[in-house]
Amino acid sequence: MIWDAFWLMLWFFYIAAYIYVVVLIITDLFRDEKLSGWWKAVWIIFLVFVPFLTALVYLIARGKGMAERAGARRGIVAESDDYRPAASASPSDDIAKAKALLDAGTISQGEFDALKSKALGNQYFGA
Structure with a gap:
């Protein structure tokens, strides 16, 4: 049964x-x-x-x-590396770009600090 x-x-x-x-x-x-x-x-x-x-x-x-x-x-497209941001040459370049944005008034001090810590973190963790 x-x-x-x-x-x-x-x-x-x-x-x-x-x-x-x-x-x-x-x-x-x-x-x-x-x-x-x-x-x-x-x-x-x-x-x-x-x-x-x-x-x-x-x-x-x-x-x-x-x-x-x-x-x-x-609307799904094939995965491509074109969508990924290019890796920068060094963390100092990232910090310099962020400082230029801060000086121009494009970003706030908090955003600058976040970008700076991310750039420095990428240096130490190899990401």
Whole structure:
């Protein structure tokens, strides 16, 4: 009796997971602008007649593209070093730049102290 309930829940989970994957595949097919309508139709036909094997092949063959299209839809860009600030030559350069900003009135004394302690901390910790 308990094993029957266990197997029933397991099968419900597998069916729900499969339906989720099929919905993801169909959504990805219609979002893909590079794939022609004929290829989309072929994938859908195979999903109907050979569902499990087609879903597996689609995920293997086009999985990376699925992730890229989903990321592009969410506005996620590939990680790049261009976004990271360049490392300065020395802590004294950082302090001199911060002092120039303080003298120009761009930053406050507290901000200058924070930048100075960060520059000196980077010197000792190698960050």
